[in-house]
Amino acid sequence: MASIVQRVANITRTKCSPSTVSRALSSLPCHVTAGRHVMKAGYSSLARESSEGKNVIVTGSSRGIGKAIALRLASDGYNVCVNDIASEKAAADEVAKEIRGMGRKAHTAIADVTKRDEVKAMIQSTVRELGPLNTMIANAGIAQVTTMLSLTDEDFKHLFDINVFGLHVCFSEAAKQMIEQGTCQPEQPGKLIGAASIVAFRPLDLLPHYSASKFAVRGLTQAYALELASRNITVNAYAPGIIDTKIWEKIDADGAERLGVRKGEVMKKYVGELTALGRTGRAEDVAKVVSFLASSDSDFVTGQTKIVDGGITFS
């Protein structure tokens, strides 16, 4: 056993082409792992497979974390459908243009994730323009600083409509498409990935119903993972901490007004007091973890909500 581990370590340390690494890895014995797919799951699959030729939809990807995910997945090999609402079309087109400049296919689909017909049309146009759908990233979301007792019914419903119902619509329609295509296999599962948050584990006082909506995302992730496992579809979520995007710009501004402090102070306080690594997160930090969840490296991972927060929440 020790010598096999040593051989793997030597191969992965050696600087050589991916095909040389792949050949060297496939020379190793596959008797250590048990299960149905012993040959595929053995050491021969240690190198990450390219995502080249796979197709993904990233909702809310004209800016922020969604944009970083779209660009990162394009650099991993994916063709990308960039989605957002109508008011963000110009920015979405810019992201699509950048992806084409990277040598990948890109498509812009304007759709409100709370409207099932629009989500269906987005999936159909993506399949037409790019090919079969392999991965859906339900990233679109909104936040609101409030208190439970001052929250209006309209605000409660609006936020849950986008953060929870919108994710459910994207997951369910994408799963139906993947099943109909017949492309999901144990060695190449379809992937549904959703935007949760660290507040899906412990609410933040400034964001009570937003926190509850992200708890629901974590619940949906687990429920979908159980139901779709037999269909060879994995379902996971990412849970960012404090990431420097428009959402946090707004949380900071609204929080500052509520707490009577200067703009920038709320974010500084939360980052300073809560984050072990002592800095604000970047959208790219989240995209790196989503890259793992969207890659073959996560084929045996399902029902999980992966924290990316610089050390606020210890799981």
Ligand SMILES: NC(=O)c1ccc[n+]([C@@H]2O[C@H](COP(=O)([O-])OP(=O)(O)OC[C@H]3O[C@@H](n4cnc5c(N)ncnc54)[C@H](O)[C@@H]3O)[C@@H](O)[C@H]2O)c1
């Ligand atoms: N920034 C953070 O610190 C942080 C932390 C935890 C979780 N998140 C989650 O990450 C996701 C991305 O957030 P972000 O920080 O990039 O925010 P952002 O506001 O920069 O981006 C959100 C995007 O979603 C789009 N969107 C909103 N409603 C939509 C709808 N109905 N249909 C389609 N698109 C819609 C917006 O137009 C925008 O482009 C969200 O779900 C958010 O809750 C963010």
